[in-house]
Amino acid sequence: MNLEFSPEEQAFRDEVRAFIAESYPKHLADFGMREDMEREDFLAWHKILGKKGWSVPAWPVEYGGTGWTPTQRYIWSEENARASTVMPLPFGVSMVGPVIYTFGSEEQKAKHLPGIRSGEVWWCQGYSEPGAGSDLASLKTTAVRDGDHYIINGQKTWTTLAQHADWGFFLCRTDPTAKQQEGISFILIDMKTPGVEVKPIKLLDGGYEVNETWLTDVRVPVENLVGEENKGWTYAKFLLAHERSGIAGVARSKRGVEKLREIAANETAYGEPLIKDFDFAKKVSQLEIDLAALEITELRTLAGEQAGKGPGPESSILKIKGTEIQQRLTELTLEAVGTYGAPFHGGVSNDNSNEHPVGPDYSQYAAATYFNMRKTSIYGGSNEIQRNIITKMILGL
Amino acid sequence: MDFNFTEEQDMVRDGLSRLVREQYDWETRRKAIASAAGWRPEIWAQLAELGILGMPFSEADGGFGGGAVDAMVIMEEFGKGLVVEPFVPTVVCAGGFLKHAGTAAQKEEHIGGIVSGERVFAFAFAEPRGRYDYADLETTAKKDGSGYVLNGHKAVVIGAPWASHLIVTARTGGERRDRSGVSVFVVAKDTAGITTRDYETVDGRRASEVYFENVSVPAEALIGAEGEGLALIELVTDEAIAALCAEACGAMKVAHAMTVEYSRQRKQFGVPIGKFQVLQHRMVDMYTAYETSVSLTYLATLRLGSDEVERKKAVSAAKVGVGQSARLIGQEAVQIHGGNGVTDEYAIGHYFKRLTIFDSEFGNVDHHLKRHVALA
Numbered sequence: 001m002n003l004e005f006s007p008e009e010q011a012f013r014d015e016v017r018a019f020i021a022e023s024y025p026k027h028l029a030d031f032g033m034r035e036d037m038e039r040e041d042f043l044a045w046h047k048i049l050g051k052k053g054w055s056v057p058a059w060p061v062e063y064g065g066t067g068w069t070p071t072q073r074y075i076w077s078e079e080n081a082r083a084s085t086v087m088p089l090p091f092g093v094s095m096v097g098p099v100i101y102t103f104g105s106e107e108q109k110a111k112h113l114p115g116i117r118s119g120e121v122w123w124c125q126g127y128s129e130p131g132a133g134s135d136l137a138s139l140k141t142t143a144v145r146d147g148d149h150y151i152i153n154g155q156k157t158w159t160t161l162a163q164h165a166d167w168g169f170f171l172c173r174t175d176p177t178a179k180q181q182e183g184i185s186f187i188l189i190d191m192k193t194p195g196v197e198v199k200p201i202k203l204l205d206g207g208y209e210v211n212e213t214w215l216t217d218v219r220v221p222v223e224n225l226v227g228e229e230n231k232g233w234t235y236a237k238f239l240l241a242h243e244r245s246g247i248a249g250v251a252r253s254k255r256g257v258e259k260l261r262e263i264a265a266n267e268t269a270y271g272e273p274l275i276k277d278f279d280f281a282k283k284v285s286q287l288e289i290d291l292a293a294l295e296i297t298e299l300r301t302l303a304g305e306q307a308g309k310g311p312g313p314e315s316s317i318l319k320i321k322g323t324e325i326q327q328r329l330t331e332l333t334l335e336a337v338g339t340y341g342a343p344f345h346g347g348v349s350n351d352n353s354n355e356h357p358v359g360p361d362y363s364q365y366a367a368a369t370y371f372n373m374r375k376t377s378i379y380g381g382s383n384e385i386q387r388n389i390i391t392k393m394i395l396g397l
Numbered sequence: 398m399d400f401n402f403t404e405e406q407d408m409v410r411d412g413l414s415r416l417v418r419e420q421y422d423w424e425t426r427r428k429a430i431a432s433a434a435g436w437r438p439e440i441w442a443q444l445a446e447l448g449i450l451g452m453p454f455s456e457a458d459g460g461f462g463g464g465a466v467d468a469m470v471i472m473e474e475f476g477k478g479l480v481v482e483p484f485v486p487t488v489v490c491a492g493g494f495l496k497h498a499g500t501a502a503q504k505e506e507h508i509g510g511i512v513s514g515e516r517v518f519a520f521a522f523a524e525p526r527g528r529y530d531y532a533d534l535e536t537t538a539k540k541d542g543s544g545y546v547l548n549g550h551k552a553v554v555i556g557a558p559w560a561s562h563l564i565v566t567a568r569t570g571g572e573r574r575d576r577s578g579v580s581v582f583v584v585a586k587d588t589a590g591i592t593t594r595d596y597e598t599v600d601g602r603r604a605s606e607v608y609f610e611n612v613s614v615p616a617e618a619l620i621g622a623e624g625e626g627l628a629l630i631e632l633v634t635d636e637a638i639a640a641l642c643a644e645a646c647g648a649m650k651v652a653h654a655m656t657v658e659y660s661r662q663r664k665q666f667g668v669p670i671g672k673f674q675v676l677q678h679r680m681v682d683m684y685t686a687y688e689t690s691v692s693l694t695y696l697a698t699l700r701l702g703s704d705e706v707e708r709k710k711a712v713s714a715a716k717v718g719v720g721q722s723a724r725l726i727g728q729e730a731v732q733i734h735g736g737n738g739v740t741d742e743y744a745i746g747h748y749f750k751r752l753t754i755f756d757s758e759f760g761n762v763d764h765h766l767k768r769h770v771a772l773a
Contacts (some may be wrong), residue, residue, distance in 0.1 A: 071398045285769040289714040296692035303400040391677040
């Protein structure tokens, strides 16, 4: 047992760091908020990585994975966090991709995996509905067979960045008579199909990150069904476990703590740098300690995965702790900027203004990020749902 | 980076697990800690036979060449059974001082006896007014010819009633809280001028107040350089903290498992109380606290050989995180056991007590959070 990096791993880190320094688009360094980003900004790094063969490291090698060890993947995420890169979005790479290569047909693999790898095709997730949040299996969107098509009707919500999406993966009810979980199917929908309508939802931070997606008599060819009809719940759960294991965001949070320390060294409180204020410094240390615990927990989980175990219910721990830490980080960052947390930079008074916003640069996004990150304990299965999963799968109650 | 245990470590775990299960059952333990002796020398002899007491010493010193990870494995099993025998004072603390700074003669004199189980140590460092500052010493060691004369009062010396020898910290120079001027001595407990007042601790162990009145010790009693003992003490106590964190993990694991099992058996409102979500989520939080504690214990253990700042940060992180988890798990375990949790009869309360006292050993959560802030 040891925490040291081997010479080969050090060399890998050097290689990765050099590649990022050389290839990462300069104009996308240290992006503040994704609300300010254009479609191509999201995809730029993904496309570069696709060409390099590094866009889907965790996939099996036969589908384009890199075959990296968990330690190499850890180094990869650390180096990306260090450079604050805009990483490929999870919807294709970590969500639908693994479902397709695990349960999909050969035709589906051939059709969809290349676009996910290359970053040419943007995917979105159609899971939640207005009436089906934590109780996802109560979803009401229906897919009715009509010859070699499904006719889909219903309303999905919280569809992240669907305004840019080319394709979506949707959970639809195909057997209304079966028990809730047993009548659901996993269907791929081309977002340009007639009857698909995406309406933005304005969020607390002023941005439009999520949408309502309306499906009205949408005709989808049956070959877009993944796996078996009515087995969609199994695939949905498989996907969520994959989603959760990447959700801890350890490397990003470590970078966030460094930035927080920089801010607190720059801010003044009672005539001294804020970081010298023991009450504040204590909270930063506590956060760092909890983050260290999470980091080792994630590495232990990755090591278990390498030993042949897929992401299991332990990933729920990573989701709970990881999102709690992300939220505390943004909370402390907002606390650190003090009164300059209040100005709103997206309002009408700022429209068409060429003036530099008030307050230090690092204060610009503090409140918006704090508001935005409240989502993390709600999405991907709320942290309460994660506790239900651990109760059932680990405690056996 | 590697999180696997070696085959030898798996064997040590299995062997100790069997010993605890077969010979350290709850009733036997209860009788032993209530007996006049308060411990079981025959268990100690078996630990020697199994090679546990010689684990961390190099083969050249007569040990088995183990390391911090071996100590972690051992302590986790001790924690599961609430083993009271003084492995940390004798093997981790006294053993640590001898290993890191002992002269050839001191190693020759003491290590063989530790490995064979014949020599038991206690570590006399705390003082009534020193709290968690190892340099805040009123005990003095004054030069007298080639030797020293010790005077002072050491507080809550764990395992001292069972010990034949003591490791003692004392001031040989400087002012009360100076970093320099702290020295470490090894003395036989029956040396003239040493008196003790022995008592039980709330978590089932034994301890003493140890008084030194003009205790003459030879120059050979000094471990390490005179006046420069503080860095050594910090190293050895960091090793002790990592070991205690592993013990706490073992105790937390059992306390959590007992609580989940109890919630399956105990019925109220016609159903097992484990069906109530309000309790389920609390038991999940206990489980998460246990898992993150294991992670921090790994971190501390694997950083014991790192540079001083890295080591201290990792050890303090663990003492803070494991301390907080120990409090949470101990209190919640009692709460979910209801009235039975506060009885002497149920084992859970005794796990709670051990987890409670763990926090104050070698610095509590606040102390180590402060140390972490100072090092950040």
